[in-house]
Amino acid sequence: MAEIMLTSGTGFEGYEVVGYLGFVNGQTAVGSRLFQDLPANIAEMSSQESSTFTSKLQQVSESALEKLCEITKAKGANAVIGVALNYTDFSSNSVGTVAS
Secondary structure, rough: OOOOEEEOOOOOOOOOOOOOOOOOOEEEEEOHHHOOHHHHHHHHHHOOOOOOHHHHHHHHHHHOOOOOOOOHOOOOOOOEEEEOOOEEEEEEEEEEEEEE
16 A cells, blocks of 8 residues: 555645546455454443454455555556545445445
């Protein structure tokens, strides 16, 4: 990811956009195993942060951003402007992230 600059903003200070190569996104989905992990369930019931689920969210976020960078690089770009992460959960106890 180090070769591709990412920002959630509208540009990079000191840089000029010389061309737009289109919309890019990267997706990742993994099984959360949330209901199979008793400590995570206890944390969820007691309103404490679930380190297991937080770790899964971090994992899918990083993976989605890596895929976003791979696609960006393949298009010949060196940056992505307006990056957003969107999360979704699936009925099969899995979580997904889309980085766009």
